Amino acid sequence: MVTLKKSLNLLAAVIFTASSVFSYAQSNAQTLAESVQETEQSIDETVNAVEEAGHVAEAEHVEGEKSQAEKVQDHITHHLADDYSFIFFSDEETGANYGFPLPVILIDNGLKVFMSSEFDYGNKVVEKDGQFYKLYHGKIYKTDAAGTIEYAAEHHPTNEKPLDFSITKNVASLMFTTILIFIMFLGLAKTYKKGPNNLPKGFARALEPMVLYVRDEMAIPNIGKDKYKKFMPYLLSVFFLIFLLNLLGLTPLGFNVTGSISVTACLAIFTFIITQFSANKDYWKHMFWMPGVPAPMKIMLAPIELLGALIKPFSLMVRLFANITAGHSVVFGLIAIIFVMKEALGTGGAIGIGFFLSTFLVFLEILVAFLQAFIFTMLSSLFIGMAVAEHEHDEAHH
Numbered sequence: 215m216v217t218l219k220k221s222l223n224l225l226a227a228v229i230f231t232a233s234s235v236f237s238y239a240q241s242n243a244q245t246l247a248e249s250v251q252e253t254e255q256s257i258d259e260t261v262n263a264v265e266e267a268g269h270v271a272e273a274e275h276v277e278g279e280k281s282q283a284e285k286v287q288d289h290i291t292h293h294l295a296d297d298y299s300f301i302f303f304s305d306e307e308t309g310a311n312y313g314f315p316l317p318v319i320l321i322d323n324g325l326k327v328f329m330s331s332e333f334d335y336g337n338k339v340v341e342k343d344g345q346f347y348k349l350y351h352g353k354i355y356k357t358d359a360a361g362t363i364e365y366a367a368e369h370h371p372t373n374e375k376p377l378d379f380s381i382t383k384n385v386a387s388l389m390f391t392t393i394l395i396f397i398m399f400l401g402l403a404k405t406y407k408k409g410p411n412n413l414p415k416g417f418a419r420a421l422e423p424m425v426l427y428v429r430d431e432m433a434i435p436n437i438g439k440d441k442y443k444k445f446m447p448y449l450l451s452v453f454f455l456i457f458l459l460n461l462l463g464l465t466p467l468g469f470n471v472t473g474s475i476s477v478t479a480c481l482a483i484f485t486f487i488i489t490q491f492s493a494n495k496d497y498w499k500h501m502f503w504m505p506g507v508p509a510p511m512k513i514m515l516a517p518i519e520l521l522g523a524l525i526k527p528f529s530l531m532v533r534l535f536a537n538i539t540a541g542h543s544v545v546f547g548l549i550a551i552i553f554v555m556k557e558a559l560g561t562g563g564a565i566g567i568g569f570f571l572s573t574f575l576v577f578l579e580i581l582v583a584f585l586q587a588f589i590f591t592m593l594s595s596l597f598i599g600m601a602v603a604e605h606e607h608d609e610a611h612h
Contacts, residue, residue, distance in 0.1 A: 294470055294542060295352055297383045298330035302466065311335055316386055320347070320354065322376035330380075347376070354378055387471045391458050395451075428453050432592050436599035445598055448488060452481060453591040460538060460583030464545075464576055472586070473542055478535040482527035485594040490523075493601035526597055534586055541579050548572040
């Protein structure tokens with residue numbers, strides 16, 4: 215742009231000089247200088263106008279409408295992430311979101327409770343007791359009255375965050391699923407309370423085979439008939455919790471609890487704690503001083519065994535999180551074919567292919583929902599069984 219300005223200045227000077235020569239007009243140097251100055255001002259105004267037009271066009275390009283692929287990516291990201299409200303669908307033309315807000319509970323110089331609708335999906339700053347809060351990229355930050363967000367060199371927000379105990383989408387989903395489990399099993403529990411040989415009725419009749427499956431195929435084979443009853447409440451709870459959460463994640467309600475690594479980490483930590491606190495002396499002996507092995511090898515194997523005990527819950531956490539997240543992403547990606555490929559395949563073709571592929575994958579995801587619950591519960595029972603197993607050692611034999 216600077217080179218263009220210099221060229222235009224030079225061209226203007228040449229034109230005015232040539233015009234004065236060919237017109238044989240008598241002019242002095244002062245007049246010529248004033249003419250050149252006026253031309254330079256005109257050129258500066260033109261260049262500035264061009265630069266402003268370029269900036270406006272660039273801003274419009276950046277802030278303009280997103281492509282279908284970008285909209286799909288934003289929708290998938292929003293579904294996978296936790297949020298302070300449930301959004302069922304949005305109107306792109308008006309910008310309206312249809313759903314319902316959730317309670318925001320903050321501890322910051324006192325308890326502050328309000329509904330997330332006051333944030334207006336991040337468009338407004340909320341003031342409570344002289345403190346200002348802004349919802350930015352799914353997190354709540356303390357700001358000034360204007361909602362200013364300060365950034366570090368890596369463009370990460372540096373604003374202070376209050377202690378957040380809000381009922382987010384994942385928390386509400388967990389509460390709903392927990393209540394649903396209680397309702398489902400109350401009838402089954404009442405039936406068993408009346409007598410061990412009573413047959414359950416209604417929906418409880420469908421639950422009994424699954425309870426027996428967890429007992430006969432996971433708990434007893436891995437833990438043993440003498441000790442499995444102690445761990446059945448946990449195994450049943452974790453199996454049905456994961457299974458129901460996975461099924462609800464396939465509905466349009468926006469559930470993605472098991473796709474949150476914090477939730478899967480919490481479940482894995484529960485398995486780890488139960489395993490370690492239930493372990494007998496043989497378990498610890500095999501970990502830190504393995505019998506039947508030369509002493510130098512025992513010293514080398516101890517850190518490896520300890521690392522293995524820590525890796526087990528990590529594998530539970532990552533396996534459940536990765537499979538559920540990948541499944542949801544693929545389902546949404548196949549549904550997005552309807553919008554992304556509409557021009558190439560036509561409306562009917564895009565809908566047909568998207569519906570067929572997504573429907574097929576949804577049925578596959580139902581199988582995966584059960585399979586992930588089965589794997590998590592099976593491995594948990596296996597780890598617990600390894601910790602409580604009794605061993606008879608004969609050092610001379612080894």
